[in-house]
Amino acid sequence: MESAIPGHLTCPRSRERRIDDDFVPPFPAWVARADASLKDVVMGYFGVQSKGPAALPKARAALQHIVRGFSLVDGPGRHDLAHYVDEAGYDNLIAIAYWDNQPGFARWQASPAIDGWWSDEARLGDGLGYFREILSPGTERFETLFSTADRKEGVGALMGGTSAEIQEHGYWGSMRDRLPIAQTDSIEPSGALSVRDLAPGPGRRTKINGHQNLAVIRSGQEWTETEGKERDLYLGEMEPILHAGMDFLRDEGQSIGCYANRYMRHVEGSGQVLEKSFGLSYWRSLADMERWSESHPTHLAIFGTFMRIVQELNFQLKLRLYHEVTVLESGQQDFEYVNCHSKTGLMRGV
CATH class of the missing domain: 3.30.70.100 (Alpha-Beta Plaits)
Incomplete structure:
Protein backbone atom coordinates (compact mmCIF):
# COMPACT_ATOMS: atom_id res chain seq x y z
CA MET A 1 0.00 0.00 0.00
CA GLU A 2 0.97 3.62 -0.35
CA SER A 3 -0.19 6.90 1.14
CA ALA A 4 -3.11 8.73 -0.42
CA ILE A 5 -1.01 11.91 -0.36
CA PRO A 6 1.48 12.04 -3.27
CA GLY A 7 5.14 12.41 -2.51
CA HIS A 8 5.46 15.96 -3.84
CA LEU A 9 2.69 17.13 -1.47
CA THR A 10 3.94 15.21 1.57
CA CYS A 11 5.54 17.15 4.41
CA PRO A 12 6.37 16.50 8.09
CA ARG A 13 3.10 16.27 9.98
CA SER A 14 2.26 18.53 12.89
CA ARG A 15 -1.21 16.96 13.00
CA GLU A 16 -1.33 13.20 13.42
CA ARG A 17 -3.34 10.73 11.37
CA ARG A 18 -6.10 8.77 13.06
CA ILE A 19 -4.45 5.44 12.26
CA ASP A 20 -1.23 3.69 13.19
CA ASP A 21 1.39 3.01 10.55
CA ASP A 22 0.49 -0.70 10.46
CA PHE A 23 -3.25 -0.14 9.82
CA VAL A 24 -4.71 -2.41 7.12
CA PRO A 25 -8.01 -1.23 5.52
CA PRO A 26 -10.91 -3.72 5.33
CA PHE A 27 -11.12 -3.46 1.51
CA PRO A 28 -9.04 -1.84 -1.26
CA ALA A 29 -9.41 1.71 -2.55
CA TRP A 30 -7.47 4.05 -4.83
CA VAL A 31 -6.97 7.76 -5.42
CA ALA A 32 -6.33 9.75 -8.58
CA ARG A 33 -2.74 10.83 -9.17
CA ALA A 34 -1.31 13.82 -11.04
CA ASP A 35 2.28 14.88 -11.40
CA ALA A 36 3.75 17.90 -9.67
CA SER A 37 2.99 20.17 -12.63
CA LEU A 38 -0.71 20.24 -11.65
CA LYS A 39 -0.99 23.11 -9.18
CA ASP A 40 -4.71 23.88 -9.12
CA VAL A 41 -8.02 22.95 -10.69
CA GLY A 138 -5.03 24.19 -5.17
CA THR A 139 -4.04 20.52 -5.26
CA GLU A 140 -3.28 20.56 -1.53
CA ARG A 141 -6.94 21.31 -0.80
CA PHE A 142 -8.82 18.40 -2.36
CA GLU A 143 -8.73 14.61 -2.22
CA THR A 144 -10.33 11.79 -4.20
CA LEU A 145 -11.30 8.19 -3.47
CA PHE A 146 -12.38 5.36 -5.81
CA SER A 147 -13.61 1.82 -5.15
CA THR A 148 -12.07 0.59 -8.44
CA ALA A 149 -8.78 1.44 -10.13
CA ASP A 150 -9.94 1.21 -13.75
CA ARG A 151 -12.27 4.22 -14.03
CA LYS A 152 -12.25 7.68 -12.52
CA GLU A 153 -15.01 10.25 -12.17
CA GLY A 154 -15.07 13.99 -11.62
CA VAL A 155 -11.80 15.80 -11.04
CA GLY A 156 -10.00 12.45 -10.93
CA ALA A 157 -10.60 12.02 -14.66
CA LEU A 158 -8.32 15.03 -15.30
CA MET A 159 -5.43 13.73 -13.25
CA GLY A 160 -4.05 11.09 -15.57
CA GLY A 161 -2.77 8.52 -13.11
CA THR A 162 -4.03 6.20 -10.39
CA SER A 163 -2.35 5.21 -7.14
CA ALA A 164 -1.63 1.74 -5.90
CA GLU A 165 -3.97 0.63 -3.10
CA ILE A 166 -3.94 3.29 -0.40
CA GLN A 167 -3.91 3.03 3.37
CA GLU A 168 -5.98 6.03 4.50
CA HIS A 169 -9.54 4.80 4.06
CA GLY A 170 -12.11 2.57 5.71
CA TYR A 171 -12.17 4.43 9.04
CA TRP A 172 -13.73 7.58 10.45
CA GLY A 173 -11.55 10.58 9.78
CA SER A 174 -9.90 9.23 6.65
CA MET A 175 -11.10 12.18 4.53
CA ARG A 176 -8.98 14.53 6.61
CA ASP A 177 -6.02 12.15 6.53
CA ARG A 178 -6.08 12.17 2.71
CA LEU A 179 -6.01 15.98 2.44
CA PRO A 180 -2.46 17.31 1.99
CA ILE A 181 -3.32 20.62 3.69
CA ALA A 182 -4.45 18.76 6.82
CA GLN A 183 -0.93 17.50 7.49
CA THR A 184 -0.22 20.84 9.16
CA ASP A 185 -3.48 22.82 9.20
CA SER A 186 -6.61 22.30 11.31
CA ILE A 187 -8.65 23.80 8.40
CA GLU A 188 -11.13 25.32 10.84
CA PRO A 189 -13.74 27.65 9.32
CA SER A 190 -13.85 31.38 9.86
CA GLY A 191 -16.28 34.02 8.67
CA ALA A 192 -19.76 33.43 7.27
CA GLY A 210 -18.01 32.19 0.70
CA HIS A 211 -15.84 31.97 3.80
CA GLN A 212 -12.55 30.43 4.84
CA ASN A 213 -12.41 26.62 4.80
CA LEU A 214 -15.91 25.99 3.47
CA ALA A 215 -16.04 22.26 2.58
CA VAL A 216 -17.62 20.54 -0.42
CA ILE A 217 -18.17 16.86 -1.15
CA ARG A 218 -19.27 15.16 -4.35
CA SER A 219 -19.97 11.51 -3.56
CA GLY A 220 -21.27 9.18 -6.24
CA GLN A 221 -22.28 5.68 -7.17
CA GLU A 222 -22.82 3.78 -10.43
CA TRP A 223 -24.83 0.55 -10.62
CA THR A 224 -24.79 0.06 -14.42
CA GLU A 225 -22.82 -3.18 -14.20
CA THR A 226 -24.56 -4.67 -11.17
CA GLU A 227 -26.77 -7.72 -11.61
CA GLY A 228 -28.67 -10.34 -9.68
CA LYS A 229 -28.47 -10.20 -5.90
CA GLU A 230 -26.12 -7.22 -5.81
CA ARG A 231 -28.46 -5.13 -7.98
CA ASP A 232 -31.49 -6.12 -5.90
CA LEU A 233 -29.70 -5.27 -2.67
CA TYR A 234 -28.53 -1.90 -3.95
CA LEU A 235 -31.84 -0.77 -5.46
CA GLY A 236 -34.04 -2.37 -2.81
CA GLU A 237 -32.10 -1.64 0.37
CA MET A 238 -29.10 0.65 -0.14
CA GLU A 239 -30.46 3.33 -2.44
CA PRO A 240 -33.64 4.09 -0.43
CA ILE A 241 -31.56 4.65 2.72
CA LEU A 242 -29.05 6.75 0.80
CA HIS A 243 -31.91 8.79 -0.66
CA ALA A 244 -33.38 9.38 2.79
CA GLY A 245 -30.02 10.63 4.06
CA MET A 246 -29.67 12.97 1.10
CA ASP A 247 -33.20 14.31 1.69
CA PHE A 248 -32.32 14.96 5.35
CA LEU A 249 -29.31 17.04 4.33
CA ARG A 250 -31.41 18.89 1.76
CA ASP A 251 -34.26 19.70 4.12
CA GLU A 252 -32.68 19.83 7.58
CA GLY A 253 -28.96 19.97 6.96
CA GLN A 254 -28.51 23.57 8.07
CA SER A 255 -29.05 22.45 11.66
CA ILE A 256 -25.80 20.43 11.48
CA GLY A 257 -23.68 22.71 9.29
CA CYS A 258 -24.74 21.64 5.76
CA TYR A 259 -25.64 24.73 3.75
CA ALA A 260 -27.11 22.87 0.78
CA ASN A 261 -27.36 19.37 -0.68
CA ARG A 262 -28.35 18.06 -4.08
CA TYR A 263 -28.90 14.38 -4.83
CA MET A 264 -28.55 14.17 -8.61
CA ARG A 265 -28.85 11.64 -11.41
CA HIS A 266 -26.47 11.66 -14.34
CA VAL A 267 -28.17 12.27 -17.69
CA GLU A 268 -27.13 12.20 -21.32
CA GLY A 269 -27.43 15.24 -23.55
CA SER A 270 -30.81 14.00 -24.75
CA GLY A 271 -32.08 13.86 -21.17
CA GLN A 272 -31.86 10.05 -20.89
CA VAL A 273 -31.32 9.13 -17.23
CA LEU A 274 -28.25 6.99 -16.49
CA GLU A 275 -27.68 4.48 -13.70
CA LYS A 276 -25.35 6.85 -11.93
CA SER A 277 -26.05 9.31 -9.12
CA PHE A 278 -24.19 11.55 -6.72
CA GLY A 279 -24.75 13.86 -3.81
CA LEU A 280 -23.23 17.34 -3.81
CA SER A 281 -23.08 19.02 -0.41
CA TYR A 282 -21.76 22.38 0.77
CA TRP A 283 -20.70 22.47 4.44
CA ARG A 284 -19.56 25.09 6.89
CA SER A 285 -16.53 22.95 7.64
CA LEU A 286 -14.94 19.56 7.19
CA ALA A 287 -15.48 19.00 10.92
CA ASP A 288 -19.25 19.42 10.48
CA MET A 289 -19.17 16.92 7.63
CA GLU A 290 -17.16 14.50 9.77
CA ARG A 291 -19.59 14.77 12.69
CA TRP A 292 -22.52 13.93 10.42
CA SER A 293 -20.73 10.95 8.90
CA GLU A 294 -19.50 9.58 12.22
CA SER A 295 -22.48 10.09 14.49
CA HIS A 296 -25.73 11.15 12.80
CA PRO A 297 -28.38 8.40 12.47
CA THR A 298 -28.97 9.15 8.78
CA HIS A 299 -25.35 8.51 7.81
CA LEU A 300 -24.87 5.63 10.22
CA ALA A 301 -27.83 3.96 8.49
CA ILE A 302 -26.16 4.48 5.10
CA PHE A 303 -22.79 3.19 6.26
CA GLY A 304 -24.21 0.28 8.23
CA THR A 305 -26.38 -0.90 5.34
CA PHE A 306 -23.48 -0.64 2.91
CA MET A 307 -21.14 -2.64 5.14
CA ARG A 308 -23.79 -5.32 5.68
CA ILE A 309 -24.33 -5.66 1.93
CA VAL A 310 -20.58 -5.71 1.22
CA GLN A 311 -20.07 -8.50 3.73
CA GLU A 312 -23.08 -10.41 2.43
CA LEU A 313 -21.53 -10.28 -1.04
CA ASN A 314 -18.12 -11.26 0.33
CA PHE A 315 -16.63 -7.91 -0.80
CA GLN A 316 -17.23 -8.80 -4.47
CA LEU A 317 -18.95 -5.75 -5.92
CA LYS A 318 -19.67 -4.39 -9.36
CA LEU A 319 -21.09 -1.24 -7.78
CA ARG A 320 -18.69 1.64 -8.38
CA LEU A 321 -18.22 4.30 -5.70
CA TYR A 322 -16.20 7.48 -5.57
CA HIS A 323 -15.96 10.87 -3.96
CA GLU A 324 -14.03 14.12 -4.03
CA VAL A 325 -13.72 16.39 -1.00
CA THR A 326 -12.54 19.99 -1.20
CA VAL A 327 -11.79 22.53 1.55
CA LEU A 328 -11.59 26.03 0.10
CA GLU A 329 -10.01 29.32 0.94
CA SER A 330 -12.44 32.23 0.86
CA GLY A 331 -10.97 33.52 -2.41
CA GLN A 332 -11.43 30.16 -4.14
Missing part, protein backbone atom coordinates in the same frame (compact mmCIF):
# COMPACT_ATOMS: atom_id res chain seq x y z
CA VAL A 42 -11.44 24.47 -11.29
CA MET A 43 -14.68 22.65 -10.54
CA GLY A 44 -17.61 24.48 -12.13
CA TYR A 45 -21.31 23.76 -11.58
CA PHE A 46 -23.41 25.48 -14.26
CA GLY A 47 -27.14 25.20 -13.65
CA VAL A 48 -30.40 25.91 -15.44
CA GLN A 49 -33.53 26.06 -13.30
CA SER A 50 -37.14 25.65 -14.47
CA LYS A 51 -40.49 24.55 -13.11
CA GLY A 52 -42.89 22.10 -14.67
CA PRO A 53 -42.69 19.72 -17.65
CA ALA A 54 -43.60 22.41 -20.14
CA ALA A 55 -40.46 24.41 -19.32
CA LEU A 56 -38.03 21.49 -19.56
CA PRO A 57 -37.41 21.66 -23.34
CA LYS A 58 -36.38 25.30 -23.03
CA ALA A 59 -34.18 24.47 -20.04
CA ARG A 60 -32.52 21.63 -21.97
CA ALA A 61 -31.81 23.99 -24.85
CA ALA A 62 -30.19 26.45 -22.46
CA LEU A 63 -28.05 23.69 -20.95
CA GLN A 64 -27.00 22.61 -24.44
CA HIS A 65 -25.92 26.18 -25.12
CA ILE A 66 -23.74 26.10 -22.00
CA VAL A 67 -22.23 22.77 -23.02
CA ARG A 68 -21.45 24.02 -26.52
CA GLY A 69 -19.43 26.73 -24.86
CA PHE A 70 -17.19 24.07 -23.33
CA SER A 71 -15.80 23.33 -26.80
CA LEU A 72 -14.39 26.86 -27.17
CA VAL A 73 -10.73 27.67 -26.60
CA ASP A 74 -9.66 27.01 -22.99
CA GLY A 75 -12.79 24.96 -22.31
CA PRO A 76 -12.84 22.20 -19.68
CA GLY A 77 -11.12 18.86 -20.02
CA ARG A 78 -14.08 16.96 -18.59
CA HIS A 79 -17.77 17.55 -17.98
CA ASP A 80 -20.81 15.63 -16.73
CA LEU A 81 -24.53 16.35 -17.00
CA ALA A 82 -26.99 15.85 -14.16
CA HIS A 83 -30.58 16.57 -13.12
CA TYR A 84 -32.49 16.80 -9.90
CA VAL A 85 -35.76 18.21 -8.57
CA ASP A 86 -35.22 20.46 -5.56
CA GLU A 87 -37.33 20.90 -2.44
CA ALA A 88 -39.34 23.70 -4.08
CA GLY A 89 -40.28 21.47 -7.02
CA TYR A 90 -37.95 23.11 -9.55
CA ASP A 91 -36.02 21.09 -12.12
CA ASN A 92 -32.30 21.79 -12.03
CA LEU A 93 -30.21 20.74 -15.03
CA ILE A 94 -26.50 21.03 -14.26
CA ALA A 95 -23.29 20.73 -16.26
CA ILE A 96 -20.33 19.95 -14.01
CA ALA A 97 -17.06 20.94 -15.69
CA TYR A 98 -13.42 20.53 -14.67
CA TRP A 99 -10.34 22.51 -15.71
CA ASP A 100 -6.77 21.51 -14.91
CA ASN A 101 -5.52 25.09 -14.63
CA GLN A 102 -7.08 28.27 -13.32
CA PRO A 103 -5.63 30.72 -15.90
CA GLY A 104 -7.23 28.71 -18.70
CA PHE A 105 -10.59 28.82 -16.94
CA ALA A 106 -10.27 32.57 -16.37
CA ARG A 107 -9.61 33.14 -20.07
CA TRP A 108 -12.56 30.94 -21.04
CA GLN A 109 -14.94 32.66 -18.62
CA ALA A 110 -13.86 36.14 -19.75
CA SER A 111 -14.20 35.39 -23.47
CA PRO A 112 -16.92 37.43 -25.21
CA ALA A 113 -18.96 34.37 -26.16
CA ILE A 114 -19.16 33.13 -22.58
CA ASP A 115 -19.25 36.36 -20.57
CA GLY A 116 -21.52 38.14 -23.02
CA TRP A 117 -24.20 35.46 -22.80
CA TRP A 118 -23.96 35.10 -19.01
CA SER A 119 -24.03 38.87 -18.34
CA ASP A 120 -26.83 39.59 -20.80
CA GLU A 121 -29.91 41.04 -19.10
CA ALA A 122 -31.95 38.54 -21.11
CA ARG A 123 -30.93 35.94 -18.49
CA LEU A 124 -33.25 37.73 -16.07
CA GLY A 125 -36.27 37.73 -18.35
CA ASP A 126 -36.37 34.49 -20.35
CA GLY A 127 -38.35 32.50 -17.78
CA LEU A 128 -35.45 30.35 -16.57
CA GLY A 129 -33.07 30.55 -13.64
CA TYR A 130 -29.31 30.20 -13.99
CA PHE A 131 -26.49 29.66 -11.57
CA ARG A 132 -22.79 29.00 -11.52
CA GLU A 133 -20.88 27.74 -8.53
CA ILE A 134 -17.12 27.86 -9.17
CA LEU A 135 -14.58 26.17 -6.89
CA SER A 136 -10.88 26.79 -7.55
CA PRO A 137 -8.74 24.81 -5.08
CA LEU A 193 -21.62 33.35 3.98
CA SER A 194 -22.75 36.80 2.89
CA VAL A 195 -24.64 38.42 0.03
CA ARG A 196 -23.03 40.70 -2.53
CA ASP A 197 -25.25 43.00 -4.53
CA LEU A 198 -28.94 42.05 -4.56
CA ALA A 199 -30.75 39.91 -1.99
CA PRO A 200 -31.73 36.39 -3.12
CA GLY A 201 -34.89 35.95 -5.15
CA PRO A 202 -36.44 35.74 -8.63
CA GLY A 203 -35.71 38.57 -11.03
CA ARG A 204 -32.34 39.28 -9.40
CA ARG A 205 -28.68 38.54 -9.98
CA THR A 206 -27.27 37.52 -6.61
CA LYS A 207 -23.66 36.82 -5.71
CA ILE A 208 -22.69 35.01 -2.53
CA ASN A 209 -19.37 35.41 -0.75
CA GLN A 333 -15.24 30.37 -4.27
CA ASP A 334 -17.56 32.17 -6.69
CA PHE A 335 -21.32 31.69 -6.38
CA GLU A 336 -23.78 33.55 -8.62
CA TYR A 337 -27.53 33.02 -9.06
CA VAL A 338 -29.64 34.65 -11.77
CA ASN A 339 -33.45 34.65 -11.53
CA CYS A 340 -33.37 31.61 -9.20
CA HIS A 341 -35.69 31.01 -6.25
CA SER A 342 -34.22 32.17 -2.96
CA LYS A 343 -33.38 28.71 -1.57
CA THR A 344 -31.20 27.69 -4.49
CA GLY A 345 -27.71 26.48 -3.61
CA LEU A 346 -25.70 28.70 -1.28
CA MET A 347 -28.49 31.29 -1.16
CA ARG A 348 -30.27 29.08 1.36
CA GLY A 349 -27.22 29.42 3.61
CA VAL A 350 -27.75 33.16 4.04
